[in-house]
Amino acid sequence: MVSNGSKLYMLGLPQPISQDFGKKTAMAGILPHELILEILSWLPVTSLMRFRCVSKTWKFLISDDPYLVKLHMERSSRNPQILLMARQRYKSQCFMARLGSLPCLIQNPAPSSCGRILRCPKPYKYVFGSCNGLLSLHHSLSTNECEEHWVCFWNPATKICSRPSPSLRLNYGMGVQYDINFGFGYDDRRDSYKVVAMVLDSSTQRTSVWVYCMGDVCWRRTIMTSPAFLTFDSNGYSLNGTVNWIGYSFEESKFEELQIFLYDLKNDSCRYLSVPETEASEFTSMGVLNGCLCVSFDERRTVFVVLTLKDVGDERSWSRLVSVSYETLNISPYYDYLQTLCMWGDLLFLAYSEIGAYNIIIFNLKENKVERTEGYYKKVFSLIFSCHYAPSLILPI
Incomplete structure (x- = not known):
């Protein structure tokens, strides 16, 4: 028996x-x-x-x-899951999070399949980073006098959320406007998780960098840059103890060359990385593929290009991962911009959106052909970012 x-x-x-x-x-x-x-x-x-x-x-x-x-x-990090964060248009608190293995994503890339909806703990409305099983969340309030920003750390696997950070307060003045972008990473030298805020003050044309370490009692302004740096992506991408944004340095409305702004979490310092000269058109985005920073753009409105930087300390390590025509991808370059999601072997996952649909393309790099294209018309989603996620026991305190 x-x-x-x-x-x-x-x-x-x-x-x-x-x-x-x-x-x-x-x-x-x-x-x-x-x-x-x-x-x-x-x-x-x-x-x-x-x-x-x-x-x-x-x-x-x-x-x-x-x-x-x-x-x-x-x-856990040996077999990471992929975290696809998509926000439902017009509903700032509704996020569609797809957590699953890459083989599972290949079988069914639908945002609503084999996953679960992650709703941020109130009052947070935005997820801007993932590191060692922790997600970083953002909340803000604006008045006629200032805007205030708070962040927290959340482990969705253990369902434990940290207390809110101290407020990062930005005061308004005559003609003052701010553009703020966040990044999240791990400083292994101090065993500390850090949020980095890039704050562009258009009135002074300067960018200041503020850092909050988990458990600290205040934000620290570590750098004031001049000329200012205008980012393309709102999220900073974390890699090997650095947080990175792509954009332009500019002064008096004169834009310089395309660059990557690299913030070193260990030394609280920054430097600029040059991007190879390209014939990029209207958009450029960044991400992380197979442990390398990547930059993607469309070239002359006909070709989609992805460049990878193997070593963030060596600008000579740029290489071209893919160069594929929009004709081969069977899409128009005039859709909402195409971006990279992740890689598995020779398969590159791309995403783009159009009116009424959210689409994922699985492209075979070795054979230079599209394996699958999936479009979903039930709900309208706008993709925010994708990253690797490994469930952990780390306490967000």
Whole structure:
């Protein structure tokens, strides 16, 4: 006779945790401490959250043991999921988040399939970054005198959200207008998570950089740049301890060459990276593909080009990943702009939107052909960003 628990085990499903099981596992000497940590480090976060109820010892291990948190993060990051963030037009609090493996995304790239809707904890309305299983959220309020901005850190796997940051207050004055963009990354030198705010003051034509470290009591202004830097993408892209924006330096309405503004989280310093000369048309966007910064643009309204920078410390490491005609992609270059999402092997995922539809293209780089194009007309979504996401036990405090 096979018990119900044995049937669950045979099916590969989690068994119910009985009091007797909890007592047995809590007893010292059944398994070495190191072996318990090794086993737990391979389990999904959702299971670990349940297993905290087994005993006080397991609750401490799962919630507070830094070695397990680090080991679990290393294991989880080997098979990251892709996080596609899309916002429903005209509904600022409705985000469609697609969390899943890339093979699953290939089988069904629909934004509403095999995923779940992530609604930001109130009052936050915007997600602008992902790092080590934490998402960074933004909220703002404006009056006639100023605008204020708050951020927080959220672990959707554990459902734990940090307290709001101190306010970043920007005072208005005669002719003063601000353009503010956020980025999120990890400083491994100080073991600290940081939010970087790029604030462009159009009245002075200067850009100031403000930094908030998790747990700090205030924002710090670390840099004031002149000439100002005008970003194309609202989100800064995090890579290897840096946060990056693409745009132009400008002074007195005179634009300089296309550049990447790189902020070093370890040294709180910045530098500019040159982008190879191109015949770019109206848009340029940036992202991260296979651990490299990438820049995409359309060339002469006929060809879509993606450049990658292998080493952020070496401007000579630029290379052309793809150059494909819009005719091959079977779309018009006059759609809302085409951008890169992610890569898996030789497959490049692209996205664009048009009136009434949100579309994903799966393009085979090796064979230079479109594998699939999916369009969805039930709801209108505007893509915000995509990034890798690895569920973790990291506490957002």
